[in-house]
Amino acid sequence: MPNSRRSARGSNSAQLRRYNERIVLQILRREQQASKADLARATKLTNAAIGAIIQSLSEDGLIEDLGKHHGGGRGQPATILKLAPRGAFGFGVRVDRTNLETVLVDFEGRVIGRASHEMVLPAPQKALEIIRRDLENLKGLLSREEQARLTGIGLAQPFNLGAWLHELGLPEANFRLWDTFDMAAALEDGMDLPVFHENDGTAATVAELFYGQGRQNDDFLYMFIGPAIGGGLCMKGDVVRGVSGNAGDVAMIPVAPSKLSTAPLPRRSNDILLTRASLISLARHLEPEGFPGLNRPDLQAAVDNDDPRFHEWLADCVDALTPSLGSAVALLDIPLVIIDGDLEGSFADHITRELGQSLAAAAPEARNAPEVRFGSFGKNAGAIGAASLPMFFNFSPRVSILTGGSSGAAAGRAVAFQSAD
CATH class of the missing domain: 3.30.420.40 (ATPase, nucleotide binding domain)
Incomplete structure (x- = not known):
């Protein structure tokens, strides 16, 4: 029995050590660089403990030092640390x-x-x-x-x-x-x-949590407008998967049928968000008969050329997104919506501005609309x-x-x- 207890303690200690190492890496990912003292303060670990973690991560090639930095006060200059880009x-x-x-x-x-x-x-x-x-x-x-x-x-x-x-x-x-x-x-x-x-x-x-705006924001609903629309949910700095891995799958949210004449007839009294907020719905509105032959550059050209049909689709898209996000915010109490997509250029300004204004106008009494930002990676x-x-x-x-x-x-x-x- 004593050996079993010792083994359990050793296992727990190793897991805690690994967890603290990940905390240090997360801080460096968020802050870009930090000193040993900065890391000790942020993690509330002793100098000895943080020193051992830094040594271990350095030996593994995951962090590197940028040299000494003197902050202008007394004492020895601090060694500044950062993630090693080619560490993994x-x-x-x-x-x-x-x-x-x-x-x-x-x-x-x-x-x-x-x-x-x-x-x-x-x-x-x-x-x-x-x-x-x-x-x-x-x-x-x-x-x-x-x-x-x-x-x-x-x-x-x-x-x-x-x-x-x-x-x-x-x-x-x-x-x-x-x-x-x-x-x-x-x-x-x-x-x-x-x-x-x-x-x-x-x-x-x-990606948004680990490398993008999630480095400063722990709670947000994420959406990506590609051929269809996908999404995910981040709460308390972690991604919520759900029982089947589909948490945040905004594509399935019920919405009213589209008012666009080019939209397909719904098979039920209501439609789903993916029919109205997707690049295939934009392609269908641009070329009702030949839309399967359109590719991303064709859709990007409609945005860049300020095509009126793009703006018609955008209005319909925002009209579908607004009640969907209103329901999500009421249920989850999240302060931020990040919307990304396969299109670039002025698309980011159009979608964030119009969606932000629509959510603000639709916000119920005594409630604030969530902030709307465009994602960090676009088509990538x-x-x-x-x-x-x-x-x-x-x-x-x-x-x-x-x-x-x-x-x-x-x-x-x-x-x-x-x-x-």
Whole structure:
């Protein structure tokens, strides 16, 4: 029995140490740089404890020092620390109904390499061939030593790819095949790296939390307007998954039918948000007969050229988003809505301004409308979100690490890769 107690204490101590290491990494990710004294104050750890953590993270190659800095007061100048950009790497794979995208990111979330294919989603085996080829090409951008610091592959894709084809105006084609194909298992078998699989909206939310505006905001609802619309929920600095991994899936929120003459007739008395707030609905409004042939540059041109049809669609989109977000805010009491999308340029200004004004006008008495901001990554959010998954599971200071849950097991992988080099 004494040995069992000692083993339990040792296990708890190791988990607590790992948790504190993740807290230090989170502080450096949020503040960009800090001294040992800054970290000790922020974590409320002793100088000895924070010194041991800094030494461990430095030996693992996850942090580096920027040299000495004298703050103007008495005493020795402080050593300034920051994340080591090439201390860890992650792959991200975004599978969408009209796009395949693969990226390689460093520890600070910067994209090192990217491959993208604008296409209606092919059959799973064909998509797997394309993704594996892109992953091998991107892996070649790293040295052999750096390849040992790959933390895994993040896979982001809409769940139920074969559903809602009527609302999206897409042919059945190969989509139904995806409902029974396990892309995560296929990638893990072929690439010899752990695969972290999430809904694409949840993955993009992780990117915003880990590398974007979530570094200063712990509570927000995130939405991404792509071919469909996806979303995710962040509360108390962590992403809420839900029982099936679909928390924050705003696409399914019931809304009134669109007033646009180009919108498909709903199959029920109400419609769903994805029919009105999606780039496929914009494409349908631009070219009612030939919209499946339009791609992202075509839609971007409508924004850049201030096409009246874009503004008609935007008004309908905001009209659907306003009551949806009003209900979400009433239920969740969140102060911030982050909306991102595949379109760039003036699209960010248009959507945030008009949605912000509409939410303010619709706010009930004695309640404030949430702030609306555009996301940090635009069209890259899905792929960077996917690449953020292995980083998040390896380095995020989530409480479940302390309980030895599944995330605790994932959190040990990065160190194992490094120590094997």
